[in-house]
Amino acid sequence: DQQVKQNSPSLSVQEGRISILNCDYTNSMFDYFLWYKKYPAEGPTFLISISSIKDKNEDGRFTVFLNKSAKHLSLHIVPSQPGDSAVYFCAASLSQAGTALIFGKGTTLSVSS
Amino acid sequence: EAGVAQSPRYKIIEKRQSVAFWCNPISGHATLYWYQQILGQGPKLLIQFQNNGVVDDSQLPKDRFSAERLKGVDSTLKIQPAKLEDSAVYLCASSLNAGLAGDTQYFGPGTRLTVL
Numbered sequence: 235d236q237q238v239k240q241n242s243p244s245l246s247v248q249e250g251r252i253s254i255l256n257c258d259y260t261n262s263m264f265d266y267f268l269w270y271k272k273y274p275a276e277g278p279t280f281l282i283s284i285s286s287i288k289d290k291n292e293d294g295r296f297t298v299f300l301n302k303s304a305k306h307l308s309l310h311i312v313p314s315q316p317g318d319s320a321v322y323f324c325a326a327s328l329s330q331a332g333t334a335l336i337f338g339k340g341t342t343l344s345v346s347s
Numbered sequence: 348e349a350g351v352a353q354s355p356r357y358k359i360i361e362k363r364q365s366v367a368f369w370c371n372p373i374s375g376h377a378t379l380y381w382y383q384q385i386l387g388q389g390p391k392l393l394i395q396f397q398n399n400g401v402v403d404d405s406q407l408p409k410d411r412f413s414a415e416r417l418k419g420v421d422s423t424l425k426i427q428p429a430k431l432e433d434s435a436v437y438l439c440a441s442s443l444n445a446g447l448a449g450d451t452q453y454f455g456p457g458t459r460l461t462v463l
Contacts, residue, residue, distance in 0.1 A: 238389070270454075277351070277438055277454030278390065323389050334380070334403060335452065337389030 237261045238326050240338035249347045253311040257324030257338055260305065264326040268335065269298060269309050272321045281322075282309070285329070314345045349373065351455035353439050359461045365427035368458045372420065372441030378402075380452060381414055381424050382438040390438055396422065426460075434462045 239258045247253045257267075265286035270278035284291040284298045284307070291298050297310045311318055321342050325335040352371040360366050372379050378397050382390035393412065395403040399419040407414070411430070416422040426433055436457040442450045 275456065277440070277456050279454070280451045283451075325389075334392035334395060335390075337391070339387065339389050 235260075236338075237264075238324055238336050238338040240322075240324055240341050242341050243339070244342045244344070246344045246346065247314045249316055249345055250313045253309075253314045253318065253343055253345065255309040255311075255322050255324075255341050255343065257307050257309075258305055259307075259326050261326070261336075262305065263328055264336075266327045266329045267298070267300060267307050268325045268327075269296075270323045270325060270337075271318075272323060272340070278323055311343075314343075316345050316347050319343055319345045351439055351441055351453055353437075353455035353458055355458055356456065357459050357461075359463065360429055361463050362431055363428040365425065366429055366460060367426075368424045368437050368439075368460075370422045370424070370439030370455060372422070372439070373453055376441035376443055376453075377419075378442045378444060378450075379416055379422050380440040380442075381422070382440065382454075384436045384438055384457070386435070393424070429460075429462045431462050434460055436460070 237260050268283040269281040271281045272278045282293050282296050282298050284300050300307045321340045323340045324338040327335050354369050380395050381393045384390040393407045394414045396416040399416045414424045436459050438457045440452040440454045442452045444450045
């Protein structure tokens with residue numbers, strides 16, 4: 235039973251446009267959410283996070299939105315750049331000591347110039 | 348600051364053989380994680396250490412997998428005997444504290460294991 239779902243395996247966007255990556259979760263106890271980016275042959279790199287007490291968190295070109303009632307979060311990248319091409323993983327956790335990250339399957343973003 | 352180091356980067360073995368992976372976390376990080384990432388899936392936690400104690404090993408197949416972090420720094424993950432379905436990338440991550448909110452996990456490059 236997958237608790238974190240990324241239903242779009244891939245997304246293609248033109249440089250300069252907005253990229254929107256979506257993530258759904260089933261466990262209402264999750265209260266902390268993260269996005270990781272992964273390039274080939276490298277480990278995942280932390281990108282941005284959001285606590286369940288917020289509905290938006292912004293860091294430069296990256297914004298994460300959280301809709302708790304819908305158990306849905308999204309990552310917006312504006313403007314998209316070719317260097318953003320990577321696999322993006324959504325992850326969720328409980329904000330208490332000793333809990334693991336539960337990852338989605340990832341979405342491969344391709345940004346063309 | 349040096350990142351999480353892992354070795355080897357690649358390993359090919361035959362089924363029923365044994366294999367070991369090594370991880371050196373970021374200096375000062377108390378928490379260390381081993382994840383398994385099967386092709387097309389997201390990483391799945393195998394075991395989490397807080398210093399040299401195990402915090403969570405609920406998803407570790409203990410009949411064949413073992414891990415240790417004897418001095419609270421480096422860690423090794425062993426598989427014995429390996430099965431075909433163990434083919435995956437094994438990722439090590441570390442964080443400053445025990446998975447508290449806002450405690451970022453930093454990942455190493457991973458070890459790609461192929462079991463033939």
